Amino acid sequence: MSEPAAYGWSETSGIPLLTKLRADLKAAMLSRNEPVKGAIRILISEFPTRITLPITLENGKKSSRPKRDDEISNDEIISVILGLCKSEKQTLEFAGQESSEYLQILESYLPRMAGEDEILAWTRANIDLSQFKTPMQAMGTIMKHFGKGADGNMVKKVLSSLAG
Numbered sequence: 390m391s392e393p394a395a396y397g398w399s400e401t402s403g404i405p406l407l408t409k410l411r412a413d414l415k416a417a418m419l420s421r422n423e424p425v426k427g428a429i430r431i432l433i434s435e436f437p438t439r440i441t442l443p444i445t446l447e448n449g450k451k452s453s454r455p456k457r458d459d460e461i462s463n464d465e466i467i468s469v470i471l472g473l474c475k476s477e478k479q480t481l482e483f484a485g486q487e488s489s490e491y492l493q494i495l496e497s498y499l500p501r502m503a504g505e506d507e508i509l510a511w512t513r514a515n516i517d518l519s520q521f522k523t524p525m526q527a528m529g530t531i532m533k534h535f536g537k538g539a540d541g542n543m544v545k546k547v548l549s550s551l552a553g
Contacts, residue, residue: 396425397497406463406498428494432466432473439472440465467537470495503539508547511535524552 398409417425441453477492
């Protein structure tokens with residue numbers, strides 16, 4: 390079995406997430422790494438139903454079509470991965486397990502999440518909480534800055550600590 394560190398993605402790598410997924414799938418198939426191959430195949434199989442483009446048909450009805458590879462953004466893929474991770478965590482919780490190889494593989498393709506200290510430092514440097522009736526109203530601004538790189542619960546925790 391290959392080294393798991395060879396798989397995964399980072400925003401700093403400079404290659405699109407879809408390109409990295411396809412390259413890792415090919416490498417997993419060549420090295421006969423079944424867990425990685427299976428996880429990436431499950432992920433890619435979700436794209437046609439979850440990553441779509443709304444269209445209007447000739448008769449005026451609204452529909453959608455799967456996006457082509459060149460139309461898919463990293464954020465859309467990350468949303469699909471987050472959804473699969475959430476469902477896997479629920480399954481593991483039900484089974485009384487902490488983690489699984491499948492979950493670890495999926496998480497290796499997620500961007501590094503901002504830590505509590507990083508969120509706190511950015512918030513103190515960029516947001517004047519006196520503009521808001523409650524600190525929680527600043528949550529949207531913070532989430533917009535960090536995007537999918539911050540956990541909403543972590544941001545709430547930071548804002549609660551600033552409020553108190």
